[in-house]
Amino acid sequence: MSQETVKTxxxxxxLKEFKDLLLEKLRSSKEELAALATSLSSPNANGTDDTAGxxxxxxxxxxxxxxxxxxxxxxxxxxxxxxLEAALVRIENKTYGICRETGKLIPKERLRAVPHTTLTMEAxxxx
Numbered sequence: 001m002s003q004e005t006v007k008t009x010x011x012x013x014x015l016k017e018f019k020d021l022l023l024e025k026l027r028s029s030k031e032e033l034a035a036l037a038t039s040l041s042s043p044n045a046n047g048t049d050d051t052a053g054x055x056x057x058x059x060x061x062x063x064x065x066x067x068x069x070x071x072x073x074x075x076x077x078x079x080x081x082x083x084l085e086a087a088l089v090r091i092e093n094k095t096y097g098i099c100r101e102t103g104k105l106i107p108k109e110r111l112r113a114v115p116h117t118t119l120t121m122e123a124x125x126x127x
Contacts, residue, residue: 007105009082010097014108019091022115026084029077036074083116090118098125 010018090096097106101123110117119127 007093015091015096018096018111018115020089023083025115029081033074033077036070040070087116
């Protein structure tokens, strides 16, 4: 019986496949971030100039809450973009897909679902 060699990293062909996936996610994430930035910089289209003062106060509070939510979404999107860019660096270093806790290869299915992950499910569940 021959001993099966344990795969310690993904091949260059496999890394290219993941790189393409990451680049596509990065492109769409940057578009989404740009859309969020645009919605933050544009004035409220539903102006309250023609309504009574009481409603203006309510509208201002609503607009403020909406801006806070958009800011949170934008911050989350920026963090996601940073994680995708870090994953691209790992591809260049040929360390992509290796769990930082266990040193095992992260299954392809997990990487396709969460391409920026650095943990196997086993390690993630231990956190």
